[in-house]
Amino acid sequence: MILHILIVLASIGVFGIVQAQLVEPDTIITYYDRFDVAISFFEKGRYRLAQSHFQHILTNEKEFYDPAAQLMLAKSQLHQGKLSDADRTCRSFLNTFPNSPYELHAQALLGDISILKRDYPSAMDRFLSIRPSITDSLFLLEIDNRIVSCISIGVRSDQIEQILFNETNDMNRAILNLARGYRSMLDGDNYEARISIEVIGRSILPIQYQDMFNALNLYKEDKGSFQATVALILPLTGRHKTIGQTFLMGLADMVNDHQHDMTVNFQIYNNRSNDVKSLQLLKMVNLDRSIIAAMGPLSNRSAIAAAGILGSLPILISRTDLPDLPQTSEDLFLLSPSLEIKARFTARYLVNHLLLKNIAVIAPGDDEDRAQADYFLDELYQLGIDPVAIEWYHGKPENISRQFRVLRKTAWKLIPEINPNQDALDLEIDSLDALFDVDVTDFFELPKESDVETMNQRDSSKIVLETIHALYLPIKNNELAYVGTQLPMYNLNTLLVGNENWYDFDVLNQDVIGPHVQGLSILSSMSPSVGISKNANLNTFYSMGYDQGKFVNMITSQSSGKRRMFKDYLRRGMRFIGKSTVIQLSGKERNENQLLQILEYHGKQMKAIGIFDGNTLVNYKTGLQ
Structure with a gap:
């Protein structure tokens, strides 16, 4: 009897049903048992064990002739980053x-x-090569989404032209012309963008490409022109490439x-995640008078090097x-x-605004983390406020019970002492009381001292203070799971105030943490409302x-395309409210963002309730200051 096994291949664009090789009855049990175990490991995310079992099947049972096992082996290796x-x-x-x-x-x-190797031209070329042969609509949808991602993230015009030169399929050519127009639009090449859209047949484009087409169509109808060119310096390759590519995706x-x-043309430069290359690019851009500014998520070292550049080029640093740093050069502008x-x-x-006095601190105490x-x-x-408690922890906060116990002791001490004579001092005596001799024992019997219950340590710990x-x-990155699970054990009814490292919502929204930190407050220029993934760091750069x-x-739309005018408008301190970010440059040199959003955690969401510039608070709901 010949049996068949059906294995469903899922995730990362691999769809369809794979039928295993036909096997003889005496090998069915061994093969299928091992295959089922391997599939079970894969579905549970135990990819190393899955790989081991698929390799065993290929080596010892199938003599390397089993397409199902071989393809699943590749998937197991991919999920491990191999x-x-x-x-x-x-x-x-x-x-x-x-x-x-x-x-x-x-x-x-x-x-x-x-894609995982960041070789987007090769990825797009391969996806386009198989696209005309796909009949499964779900599979085709995934392939189209991947092509759109490749176009958005990082395929240069010359790379698109090379693929287009060898392409014969009409729909693929329409997609490539769309990609060419999109790239030209991003590069600020008005002429090429308009030429590209003229040769695109909108009716032939799948729905996944319509948003990109609509953006190009608006571009074509816009009769205005760019007023300025800004150099965008990004780590598109190297160890920080994910940061640069995610930033570019948001842009x-x-x-x-x-x-x-749009009034600005962004020219993109790749610093290859290299600080020396960043400095070389900044020096080169500084000499190009057609470029009015440079910006990007530069590293701390690159930012320090940028401060030493002599010239008039304004350099906008995304975060440091x-x-x-802003005081070292008037040409540096810190946007976060x-x-x-x-x-x-x-x-x-x-x-000043919540009028709180009894404030405690628990924070990392290592030198580089306590700033x-x-x-x-x-x-x-x-x-004029002295904290009621300051507790430091070192290393991973896997057990900070000592720090929390100190806080409970402090909270007990802050409870006002009751004056035992207070009732007597407040007693109002009626003159009629003196006419009667009343024995209180006629009404009730006072308890003996031995009968009065005393509160033990366990009982006291249950009291909410x-x-x-x-x-x-202010925790460090990846510490929320440790701190958040310990916090509810100590029954402190207090306003919890954190930092941006609390933005790990997969952890924060867990039942053992989220319900116990309702009302958590964070002051940040960025709210976690816009993003592309569950990774808070990637969402930040997006x-x-x-x-x-x-x-x-916004700044270039009001300036005249000159560096001096651009810097003047930056220093005017115009308030910008973006999708998730607020910016207002102020400070001594008027070159540092000093505007924050007040965020509060309720339910399973972090919402902005107002903005704060260090002095004035504006409530989003009421608009009151």
């Missing part, structure tokens, strides 16, 4: 089974490997959404942890508030690309 191994396994599959009905899935998997979406009123600004403004908000808490404490002292008005807890690009476009 891109080279997965690539070799896929290519071996294609060589061994040249006319396999599952060839399209292996080709798609190779395209996914290229590209902003261009899509606001193409009809160096608080004094420093740690110092966020910490000091948080203290001002608690004291934010130090700024917060210093501002409290300047405001409210005497600490606020707890400032939001920066979107909103900071829009901010620059």
Whole structure:
């Protein structure tokens, strides 16, 4: 009897049903048992074990002739980040089974490997090569979404032209012309963008490409012209490439959404995640008078080097942890508030606007990590507030019970003592009381001292204490799971105040944490409302690309395309409210963003309730100051 096994291939664009090889009855149990175990491991995310079992099947049972096991082996390797191994396994599959009905899935998997390697031209070329042969609508939808991502993230015009030169399929050519027009639009090439859209047949484009087409169409109808060119310096390759590519994705979406009123042309430069290359690019851009500014998510080292460049080029830095950097050069502009600004403004908000006095702090105490808490404490002292408790922890906060116990002891001490004579002091005596001799024992019997229950330590720990008005807890990245699960155990009814490292919503929204930290407050220039993934760090750079690009476009729309005028408008301190970011440059040199949003956590969402510039609070709901 001959049996068949059906294995459903899922995730990352690989779809369809793969039928295992026909086997004889005496090998069915061994093969199917091992295959079922391997599939079970894969579905549970235990990819190393899945790989081991698929390799055993190929080596010991199938003599390397089983397309199902080989393709699943490649997927197991891919999920472990073994891109080279997965690539070799896929290519071996294609060589061994040249006319396999599952060839399209292996080709798609190779395209996914290229995406993970950030080789977007190769990925797009491979996806386009299999697109005309796909009949499964779900599979085709996934392939189209991947092509759109490749176009949005990083395919240059010359790379698109090379693919287009060899393409014969009409729909693929329409997609490539759309890609060419989109790239030209992003590069600010008005002529090429308009030429590209003229040759695109809108009716032939699938629905996944319509948003991109509409953006190009608005571009075509816009009779205006760019007033300025801004250099965008990004790490598109190297160890920080994810940051640069995510930033660029946000910028590209902003261009899509606001193409009809764009006044700036972004010229993109790749610093290859290299600080020396960043400096070389900044020096080169500084000499090009047609470029009025440079911007990007530069590293701290690159930002320091930028401060030493002699010239008139304004350099807009997306984010840095160096608080004094804006004072080193009048040509540097910091678009995100420093740690110092966020910490000091948080203290001002608690004291000056919420009128809180009993404030406690638990914070990381390692030298490189305690800066934010130090700024917060210093501002409290300047405001005349002495914290009721300051507790430091070192390393991973896997057990900070000692720190929380100190807070409970402090909270107990803050409970006002009851004067035992208070009732007597407040007693009002009626003159008629003196006419009667009343024995209180006629009414009730006083309890004996031995009968009075005493509260033990366990009983006292159950009491919810409210005497600490606020707890400032600026955790480090990836510490929320440790701190958040310990916090509810100590029954402190207090306003919890955190920092941006609380933005890990997969952890924060868990039942053991979320319900116990309702009302959590964070002061930040960025709200986590716009994003592309569950990764808070990636969402941050996506939001920066979107909103900071829009901010620059707002400035260029009012300047005359000259560096001096551009800097003058930056220093006017215009308030910008973006999708998730707020910007207002102020400070001593008027070159540092000092505007924050007040965020509160309710339900399972973090929402902005107002904006705060260190002095004035504006409530979003009422507009009151």
